[in-house]
Amino acid sequence: MKINSAILTSANLNFSDSGIEFDHISIDSRSLQNGNATLFFCLKGQNNDAHIFIESLIEKGVQHFVVEYIPANVAGKAHFCVVENTTNALQNLAKAYKNQFQIETIGITGSNGKTIVKEWLNFLLSPDFSVVRSPKSFNSQVGVPLSIFGINENHTLGIFEAGISLKGEMQKLAEIIQPNIGIFTHLGNAHQEGFTTVEEKIIEKCQLFKDSEIVILEKNDWIEKHITAPTFTWSFEDTKANIFVLNKVKNNLKTTLEIQFKDETFKVSLPFTDDISIENAITCISTLLYLKTDISVIKERVSKLYNIEIRLQAKKGINNCLLIDDSFSSDYQSLKIALDFLEQQKLHQKKTIILSDIFQSGLNVKELYSNVIKLLQQNNITQIITIGETIGNYFQDLPHVISFANTNAFLQQFNTDSFNNETILIKGARSFNFDEIVVLLEEKVHETVLEINLDALTSNYNFYKKRLKNSTKIMVMVKAFGYGNGGYEIAKQLAHLKTDYLGVAFADEGIALRKAGITTPIMVLNPEISSYKSMIAYHLEPEMYNISGLTSFIDLAKEKNLNAYPIHLKIDTGMHRLGFEEENVSELISLLQHNNFVKVASIFSHLAATDNLDFKDFTLQQIQLFESISNQISTTLNIQPIRHILNTSGIFNFSEYQYEMVRLGIGIYGVGNSEDEQNSLQNVSTLKSIISQIRTVEANDSIGYSRKFMVKKEMRIATIPIGYADGIRRAWGNEKGFVSINNQEATILGNVCMDMLMVDVTHINCNERDEVIIFGENPHVTEIAKVCQTIPYEILTSISQRVKRIFYKN
Ligand SMILES: *Cc1c(COP(=O)(O)O)cnc(C)c1O
Secondary structure: OOEOHHHHHHOOOOOOOOOOOEOEEEOOOOOOOOOOOEEEEOOEOOOOEHHHHHHHHHHHOOOEEEEOOOOHHHOOOOEEEEOOOHHHHHHHHHHHHHOOOOOEEEEEEOOOOHHHHHHHHHHHHOOOOOEEEOOOOOOOOOHHHHHHOOOOOOOOEEEEEOOOOOOOHHHHHHHHHOOOEEEEOOOOOOOOOOOOOHHHHHHHHHHHHOOOOEEEEEOOHHHHOOOOOOEEEEEOOOOOOOEEEEEEEEEOOEEEEEEEEOOEEEEEEEOOOOHHHHHHHHHHHHHHHHOOOOHHHHHHHHOOOOOOOOOEEEEEEHHHOEEEEEOOOOOHHHHHHHHHHHHHHOOOOOEEEEEEOOOOOOOOHHHHHHHHHHHHHHOOOOEEEEEOOOHHHHHOOOOOEEEEOOHHHHHHHOOHHHOOOOEEEEEOOHHHOOHHHHHHHEOOOOOOEEEEEHHHHHHHHHHHHHOOOOOOEEEEEOHHHHHOOOOHHHHHHHHHOOOOEEEEOOHHHHHHHHHOOOOOOEEEOOOOHHHHHHHHHOOOEEEEOOHHHHHHHHHHHHHOOOOOEEEEEEEOOOOOOOOEOHHHHHHHHHHHOOOOOEEEEEEEEOOOOOOOHHHHHHHHHHHHHHHHHHHHHHHHHOOOOEEEOOOHHHHHHOHHHOOOEEEEOHHHHOOOOOHHHHHOOOOOEEEEEEOOEEEEEOOOOEEOHHHOEEOOOOEEEEEEOOOHHHOOOHHHOOOOOEEEEOOEEEEEEOOOOOOOEEEEOOOOOOOOOOEEEEEOOOOOHHHHHHHOOOOHHHHHHOOOOOOEEEEEEO
């Protein structure tokens, strides 16, 4: 892409230096692609303000910024264009950029299926057009403009998705995309918030199609009455639709549809059987029919549709490697995104990429690969492995490159054990079957995984942050392996969110984070005297809770001649676990007076019952005691330490006592202590497994140990390879609990075994190897905890370490 002065001017963006040209638009300070040809937009969200990154971006070489104000410390150090709203400015630039091209566009909206339909249309239409499309699920107010910058003069078709969460947003996206063809996918209940009624949401979505020549959708009078453009509809029931599906037969992992269009009837075969995929496929077929694609071509292409994995996934690899799996797509735009993700997630200095031929760039191959090489060099990739007939030719003269003609050659010739302690990005077009490489490099564990949604974690963090004053610091508790979710990966994400402090229970946990490169201040709740030395070596800050511990620490600080080493004083105000009591205060003060070896970074206490408003008086009494003791210490020592007392439900119920910092725990992991709080949080962890075996069991037989479940009538039973050794409570068995399979609930029958459990799937359409949700949205850990008479904390932290963790961002 190129942005020249003419485009800038037509978007009303003016810089003092004339004749400038940019080849990269960025909004992400972490992207290594930020350089002197980058135009950086400092976006301001509710919770973050990119203006704070300007200084470090100037150091990286960025010289041009679109800003809402010029921070004093950077004035005169770069070129600034000041606008009222940087998001709007980005949108205006995208509009101006798109206007240069004569490209046809398809705009897709709806509540579900946008990304799948976009990816499938890309697959189905690529033989006929040079397609550019939104990368991943880039469909927001910012995502759409960024997608538009992927267009170049050789593209003949753009496929873009548009998602909204508030009134007034679609108008802007419509002006950017200007879709010739509109597609309305499935209307679910997702993202209802922001709208008072479903109808209001539909009206907003239909704004996308205001100037479209046609809108393709499932026939639905209720929606159609809000569409002013002509429509092209399909239906299972209504023969008045343009495309009428006469018949749907599912058989052996395939679905055959009989379709009537104009005066022709034909059959297509789809390689899946779930209804959602079938609907999305019909939407695609309708689009192809509208574009007058031959029916024989449609049949041939839709028979090859495939499951879409659009998420970038970080997986644990062999030999302590970390894999970034992006094995389903290869285009220039998504390569940039994947490289940014690699940089954010990298666990090691060494970065390797396995890259296939790149298709659909719209550029000629020479220009394309020279851009790719530039990109890889900017990103300091240590080793490059190319796979494909074309790509290798352009990488021949570079150091640290190994080339293979195809995936099989790589699999046969390359010794995978030569990968060691590195982060490997695996990025290839679908036809290269890079999933086989992923399988080979992935650490072999059983099929149960705990998936952690880092976007949800961020959203929860922001939810609590919004309840606090801007100046209040946040310590996030990542003890016990991030409440069972993951230590390093969670901490890394929090460091990115600029969390002020991390809290761990033991020194080892902090040391592990430091070894992984986390530099955020870390407080240790239970510093054992034996660990003081290594804590100092790794700059971990101990909680001090009694006189003898403090005396030993001060002695060590003296011996090492430390200067103002940060410590945190814990006051016991009623929890009666750890902490100084009122009667220790004078001795404590005398130990700290005129002591330059240590410095009181903070004074804090822990509340025992913030989740239960019946104990409100007790909580207030604790706070009062904290106030008086902390005052006494601060006044006498003449210091101003950070004070903190609130945990998650404290923030929710007692935010007026936030002092200078709060300690956020369970909430960030998606669990609230009340229904209200829970409804504001997004689900972070999903424990998944698969069906190992399905069998039919006759009446009068029994299921599992001790014949606990007696079969009354013939049943279908599925066995799932997860049991109490993985952290599934036995109390959740014997028909008390359930799992979800294909969105339906399957009751657990009989006793939960050590490594397995059995569920009733008599009423569920499912097959062996189908995915099983053990917990996540449904059932939710809160529900499991209630039935098992415990708390969600215990369920989360009990998930065995033999369960593989997978972290992802959308
Ligand atoms: C674990 C812990 C927290 C966090 O509690 P949540 O209820 O998970 O928010 C805060 N402070 C201390 C001292 C803790 O041990």
